[in-house]
Amino acid sequence: MQIKHRLFARPAMDGDGVNIRRVADFERLQLDPFLMVDEIKSDDSSDYIGGFPPHPHRGIETFTYIRKGGFEHRDHMGNVRAIRAGDVQWMSTGSGVIHSEMPLADAKEGLHGFQIWLNMPAKDKMRPARYQDSSTMAKPRHDNGRGASLYPLGGQWQFEGDKVDGLIQGLxxxxxxxxxxxxxxxxxxxxxxxxxxxxxxxHSGELKDSQGRSYFAGEYLQLEPADSELLAGDQGTGVLLFGGNPIREAIVHMGPFVMNTQAEIQQAIRDYQQGKFGELSL
Known part of the structure; x- marks a missing residue:
């Protein structure tokens, strides 16, 4: 495991007062093609009960993964889904989406989940929105016999010499x-x-590098894209793995919109204000 950069999640608030930890880079684009990772982890419902009421997006993909608890997703395309522990959900927002994510009333054991933003290439930012989730899929895990279990959420992975497909493809x-x-x-x-x-x-426990240095929950490590061995400390660990190919395009970010020019951002705001993103049926 060769570390290029080390980032730290920062406390933040989003939606209707939801407390999160966030790693984001919309300026230097060190995480390209990824833009942001938000983690919600709490056993206190006051940290997340307000949820994320209806709001728009354009120009990004959102990838949501729930480890504990759950949300109800609704969007203007008519999708209504309960996203529970073990589920993933992907929206390629393209030219525009309006959606909400509200805590499930029957999920009373706390909440642990992530929303990940991926940038979209300029050529795809205005294509129609797409949606997929894993709520009806089998959810296989891959054990290596050395104390490791991989849960492939999206895309394709090479794990212990084998090709492993994630639940959602086409990111x-x-x-x-x-x-x-x-x-x-x-x-x-x-x-x-x-x-x-x-x-x-x-997201939990302790990860070690080959020199025995320790890294802990809330740290994001950018790695050299190479064959890597990951090692847990005495308490074990849980990590999200990320892979992708940088888009290498300049972006402009304003709230829920990520486009390539300021003019495109202003157009997104006008389109939303004029109701061109559609309506969310509650």
């Missing part, structure tokens, strides 16, 4: 996301060499 920029669990002192071999960008976000 922008060949994006790939997986959840890797390592028992105490567990090891896993992940080949990132097929990607131009590689990263891991530690």
């Amino acid at each position: 922008a920029a060949d994006g790939a996301v997986a959840d890797l669990s390592l028992a105490s002192r567990g090891r896993a071999k992940v080949d990132f060499s097929g990607f131009g960008f590689a990263g891991v976000y530690i």
Whole structure:
């Protein structure tokens, strides 16, 4: 595991007062094609009960993964889904989406989940929106016999020498996301060499590098895209894995919109204000 950059999640608030931890880079684009990782992790419902009321997006893909608890998703395309523990959901927002994500009333054991933003290439930003989730899919995990279990969420992975398909395919920029669990002192071999960008976000426990240095929950490590061995400390660890191919296009970001020019941002605002994104039926 060769580390290029080390970032730290920062406390933030979004939606209707939802407390999150966020890693984001909309300026230097170090995480290209990824833009942001938001983590919600709390057993106190006051941290997330307000949820994310109806709001728009344009020009990005959102990839949501729930580890505990759940949300109800609604969008202007007519999709209404309960996204529960183990589920993933993908929206390629393209020219525009209006959606909401509200905590499930029957999920009373806390909430742990992520929303990940991927940039879209300029050529795709105005295509029609697309939606997919894994709520009706089998959810296989891959164990390596060395204390590691890979849950492939999206894209394609090389894990312990084998090709592994994620639940959702077709992410922008060949994006790939997986959840890797390592028992105490567990090891896993992940080949990132097929990607131009590689990263891991530690969501629990302790991860070690080959020199024995420790990294902990809330840290995002950008890696050299190479064949890497990941090693857990004594308490084990859980990490999200990221792979993709950088888009390398300048962007302009304003709230829920990510476009390539300021004029496109202003057009997105006008289109939303004029009702061109559609309506959300509640």
